[in-house]
Amino acid sequence: MSGYRFDRLKVLVVDDNQHMRKLVVTILQAFGTIQIFEAESAELAWSLLHDVNPDVIVLDWMLTGMTGLEFTNMVRTNAGCPNPFVPIIMLTGYTQIDHVRQARDAGVTEFLAKPVSVKGILTRLTAVIEHPRPFVRTKVYYGPCRRRRDKEEYRGPERRTAPQDNAQHSMAAAG
Amino acid sequence: MAKQQPIELFMPPNILKAKMGGGIGGLDMAAVKRAEQAIETLKTEFTDWIAADVTKLSACRDAYAATPGKETCGDLYRASHDLRGQALTFEFPLVARVAAILCKLLDSEKVNPPLALIDAHVNAIRVIVKQNIKDKADKTAAVLIKELDVRVDEVLAKPA
Secondary structure (H helix, E strand, O other): OOOOOHHHOEEEEEOOOHHHHHHHHHHHHHHOOOEEEEEOOHHHHHHHHHHHOOOEEEEEOOOOOOOHHHHHHHHHHOOOOOOOOOOEEEEEOOOOHHHHHHHHHHOOOEEEEOOOOHHHHHHHHHHHHHOOOOEEEOOOOEEEOOOOOOHHHOOOOOOOOOOHHHHHHHHHOOO | OOOOOOOEEEOOOOHHHHHHOOOOOOOOHHHHHHHHHHHHHHHHHHHHHHHHHHHHHHHHHHHHHHOOOHHHHHHHHHHHHHHHHHOOOOOOHHHHHHHHHHHHHHOOOOOOOOHHHHHHHHHHHHHHHHOOOOOOOOHHHHHHHHHHHHHHHHHHHOOO
16 A cells, blocks of 8 residues: 555646546546546646646647647746646657657656556556656756666766766766 | 756655655555456446547548548548557557557658558458457457558558
């Protein structure tokens, strides 16, 4: 038993497919979440973001109009966003590593490939509650830190702060 | 000489953890069980849901056939992408497989992918759903899917 008060969680589910929204909402309700808001487009989600200020956003990539990636970028960088740190769990049919990288680079917090599973959603929710990622601001990126491995895995010089001989390396790994 | 890129790294306050109460590690298996039971109840609707998705796919196919172009092709891609992601959840793994191959075709740089090959995919999906084929080891479907995959690869291998 994790002991989380899911009844206190406010979630915004953004997906243009009503069946997928219903599936995610059903799972969240079974966890005990009461405050669930739905949006069928990123434009509506942006409006709801201001009205309800969700704790977590569950977001589809492929939306009609603004895509999930564009929405994520807007949440992270638009000065009008009420909470640029809000965790975003991207739920998508894309599974290739290139898509995972694109989502990461846009500022997505967690990536969850379809098909939807109960454990998949709970694992990602637990991750954003227990292990929020630090944020990074560079000239080209603002969002959750894109490094996912433990520090212990890398034993070289500190790439973000190393002097000029490591600068190129630093830029490649920025964020 | 490359310039050092200025980087600011900071940890936002963990408001969520404070709000949700302290977890003691591991998944809440009671919550998992509740949610899986809720999904079981929902399964009675899955056949209707996938039928609706197939109807949407067919409509997008018709729109593409009437007006081939970037917009209608994009709509058709989105409909097949939805099926690719959802059909497995709705217990139609072969539909997910066919939809994935159709996505591969539509996601390519090819201008106006051949309608006959699109139709072969759409019809295969219709038949799988109509005949309620949920066994991913179905031999006839496996042959068909392999053939579709080969045909798509042939189209993609041709110079633009």
